[in-house]
Amino acid sequence: MEAELWADVSRLGPDATPAAMAHVRTSAVTTVLARLDQLAEWKPVERIALACLVLRPDELDLGDSAVDLVVAGSPEVLDAVRSQAAGRRIGVRCEIADGAGMDAAAALCGSVDVLIAAFVDDTNIPLELLLARAQGTRTRVLKELISSAEAATVAGVLESGPAGIVVRGDQLGDLDRVGEALRVRRETRRDMVPLEVVRAVPVGMGHRGCIDTATLFAEDEGMVVGSTSSGGVLVCAEVHYLPYMNLRPFRVNAGAVHSYVFGAADTAYITDLRAGEPAYAVSADGRFRKVLVGRVKVELRPLRLIEARHGDTLVNVLLQDDWHVRVMGADGKPLNLTEVRPGTQLLGTVWEPGRHVGIKVEEQIDEF
Known part of the structure; x- marks a missing residue:
């Protein structure tokens, strides 16, 4: 308690x-x-x-x-x-x-x-x-x-x-x-690891969700988002300079609607999050702190696939294909998504794969 x-x-x-x-x-x-x-x-x-x-x-x-x-x-x-x-x-x-x-x-x-x-x-x-x-x-x-x-x-x-x-x-x-x-x-910590990008390509249109929260993110914070249960990429909150619009320091442009949003222990699908439910802000040094979801805003947008590897673990994520979406570099500095190339070092987490409705299960699950 x-x-x-x-x-x-x-x-x-x-x-x-x-x-x-x-x-x-x-x-x-x-x-x-x-x-x-x-x-x-x-x-x-x-x-x-x-x-x-x-x-x-x-x-x-x-x-x-x-x-x-x-x-x-x-x-x-x-x-x-x-x-x-x-x-x-x-x-x-x-x-x-x-x-x-x-x-x-x-x-x-x-x-x-x-x-x-x-x-x-x-x-x-x-x-x-x-x-x-x-x-x-x-x-x-x-x-x-x-x-x-x-x-x-x-x-x-x-x-x-x-x-x-x-x-x-x-x-x-x-x-x-x-x-x-x-x-x-109440904060917990997990090890953040460097992820080497092996693929970064536009993949067409799809629905993506922005997670608006009832908190303000720090400059080194965002959410860990991934397409598979083996891990994800630290996607920055909208706290960094934008020339054409005001900042949204309560928001993470979190990726395609099927994505996992990783918490301190389990995960949630973006589309499962609702107002008043918890999610986790994650810092570059691995602090997971609980935040409240205000809403999830889903819209049709062009998407970009990022695949990255840590050791034998391959993770991937689909994010809105726009330069104003930022991901955290392995050095703890934000990178515009459109600048990410094979060889770029990103920050993220890797997990033991195998989840069902976001909960860790002891069974063989292959995800591609």
Whole structure:
């Protein structure tokens, strides 16, 4: 599961709460944690869960509120929360200052859905011990950041393996920084390889698809596209100079409609992609990051066949035959498609061949 990002606004007073909640709604937060008296200030957002922090046994009266999760502010009120949560998920916040606090928190693993670990020290060793105790149980352990300085090194915190990060209300300025660290963590890498072009020829008319996404590509990014499951060529996004039109930095002119678009693990056909579905932006150094498809635009255009080889593996791709379509050279620099000749070195990936509807299968499949 992807790491969660929580915003804890429960320490804020009534004057600061509305602005904090407005900030949360426009961030990458997955859950907002609020006191019972703050719930009325929260305007529901479908992608953000609502958790209620309970500090005293006598204050829990959720009624028909949209609370998804009830979090006991300490282990001492956990029993009261369990008895009044009305079928909702249960969590607990544990402040851990020593071995005894650590043992008390560890003893709760398996009995709650979420455990927020609030360590008084910024070392991750206690966190790793707590995660070891939670392994194999239903409990997801979240790390509460204790300072903005810790937010700057959140990537190191994430290496310890918590299910997510909790940012306190007095540090909401760190939300974007932590959200970016979580996004980078979701990136995966694959080896990019040089492909030597052996054939580059016009082949006539055909339908090609442009993939428009809800993101902006960097100058070294595009998508890996191929006609066979053995691999593909890194086709650049439309982020490079065009003399006759504006740039489309959200778009990859991705090739003939039958083509595979390679992801971090499996593939999709261009024509299978739909608005709101994931695809992958790929950088020249092999980073695969998930992006959202906005639309696929299919039009009849002249096509050019590019065949290229890496060792014994031959890959090919059909792309729109126009100089403004660019592919990534093996040196990480974009090349106009019409400049590609036999002997040109391109950048791409090679995969173990054999896929059915984009999914790797263990069978012999020959593609030409």
